[in-house]
Amino acid sequence: MEYVSPDVLAKEADELIKTIDPSALNPKSRRAIPLQEMPSQDPLVRRNNMEEVALGYTESQVKLEAMRCLQCKNAPCISGCPVSINIPGFIAAAAEGDFEKSIGIIKESSSLPAICGRVCPQETQCMATCTVGKAEKDVMRSVQIGRIERYVADWERENDKIQVPEVAPSTGKRVAIVGSGPSGLSAAFDLRKEGHDVTVYEAFHKNGGVTVYGIPEFRLPKKIVEIEIDTLVKMGVKIVTNFLVGKTRKLTDLLEKDGFDAVYIAAGAGLPKFMGIEGENLVGVFSANEYLTRSNLMKAYDTANSRTPIYHAKKVAIFGGGNVAMDAARTAKRIGAEEVHVVYRRTEAEMPARVEEVHHAKEEGIIFDFLTNPVKILGDENGRVKGIECLKYELGEPDDSGRRRPVPIEGSNFIIDLDACIPSLGNNANPILSNSTPDLEVNKWGNIVVDENNKTSIDRIYAGGDIVLGAATVILAMGQGRHAAESINKLLKA
């Protein structure tokens, strides 16, 4: 797809909307409205800054895109949304230009729409089931539900319309939440609304979990996360940073010594996976978590101010094909790498990353080496990375998941010269809590085991999000936070 400038997109939409009579729209004329592309920063410019890549729709664009929705009676899109947002409802309000009503409808089900509108993998959730996409036989041509969501959430924030929800009179009950990522924050929101005294404990010095230390500024500005958290603070949620539950305080001591009535664990995944290949501890090999934390949380890209250094390499390889890999690759480019490769052992079709991010990465000049996998990292005489040895792969028979399995081609070894690599294979469960809490049941991957109410093996302790699901998504983590909050509410009322 050719890059089209925001001005052109805006102008086209402004002209088109004048020709449309909303009251006369029928399914056929709705389908005739062209899909609205997301305006974005010029790829050649944005490679040199950390600012947000996607700029957001204009008012005409959001209305036009909302008019593409057929307002299906059975609303298949809702079933694709992990938190069942009333999608046709908020889209209809957006089409009418009633953005206040629109954001109100979303907020009945989700408390972080400005975040979800930016990072949810819509193409595998709401958009996957949308009637428009089905009719066009292309999920990417579905109604752009996330972009509309983002618009109304931004509208609310930019127009100072964010309302601090009412909090019920104090119940006298106290709940501790471990971790300030999407899951912990959404649980805090729902629990505080019911009038409980809520304290969130966060190990880092900043709140937000992966949304602040992992997902880069150019995809999700930190300011947006801060404002969402501000609302929680205004509701009376207490947030304590620099507090590692399991170390600063034992998990069960929160109940036994500190008098909390219930605990929700939302500690995220947070233990980087490595491949176990030779050379992984050479200088110049970084987990994506380390690389991204240096850049995002510690602002290492701001070399003039930040005290935290980041490794400068000319040629970098990222291993993996998910969002984490895309974020690491695009960050490396911005930090100054001349050539960035994403090495992935399957093909583009199997890549788990969001389609939009892959598209953006390509526009920014990231090189994709598909059907390729590193077998060894090579070092120079000083113990620094100088290259990787790879194997070529081909796709074999489908495995249990239905995906065709990548099979290595014997003897296809070849070498790529480079000076840094970033394994970005996702995260396992962090063992700090389970190691310090003998009674807490975890499965063989270290994830906390919960029942259908998100309750753990210990009374009054609940868990959810990535620490339960394994590395998942923002919206799934939030959904679990809400569900756990509901269970805790029941417990505290009983």
Next chain:
Amino acid sequence: MNKIIRKIQLSDDVFQMEIEAPLIAEERKAGQFIILIVSEEFGERIPLTIAGADEEKGTITIIFQAVGDSTKELGKKSEGDYIDSLLGPLGKATHIVKYDKPVVCVGGGIGVAPLRPIVEAFKKAGNEVISIIGARNKDLLILEDEIRAYSDEVIICTDDGSYGRKDLVTAPLKEICESRDPAEVVAIGPPVMMKFCALTTKPYKVKTTVSLNTIMIDGTGMCGGCRVTVGDETKFVCVDGPEFDGHLVDFDNMINRLNTYKHQEEEHNCRIGLDSKGGEK
């Protein structure tokens, strides 16, 4: 925000600080560390060992050497000032046991600070403790009295002979291995010193524990930046350590990794702030 209650300058660039941190003071054990940020906005996360704590007063003590930007900034703070962030206690506690044979505690330079609570813990467990502490010269030697208070015997080495023996700490260590058959050696100091202590004890098959000071970010196992090769395995110093079997640690790899940013090119090759063609804006 944690308040600095007391500050003492131990030598030219070594400072001791007592900092308010009641929860950490209550939970911490010998061998554990904290991570602090001097000023949050752009600060670095720096790991420092907990050199002591007063549970009643709710304070912990750190002893640090002002070597780079962040530790120098910390050294400029005064009593009554605050530290933006303080996280801990991190890492595993030292495994303290009662042996029938002597325990040898070896500390080099600033490494004497993390060694101090370990000496104390071994002594309190009823062990015979022999301490060897070393520094480049007399002025750089720290905590001699504190180490003496919990040791049956103290051997002091300086590189220039300005105090104690003119030797590296490995010389008396070798003698003790030969004559006293120690049960365990704990060595903490610069990586090179720990490497040579481990090499010294190896022929005598004396269990040797070292405390590794790798580069760290989170200190909770999340970033993987602190990883070291121990035996054939990769370990995370912040959660699996900081103490490891010195005979299994790949010190050369660790020393290389510590120098990751040392050769960082001076030139500004970051793209941020450049125009679309890569020229300065």
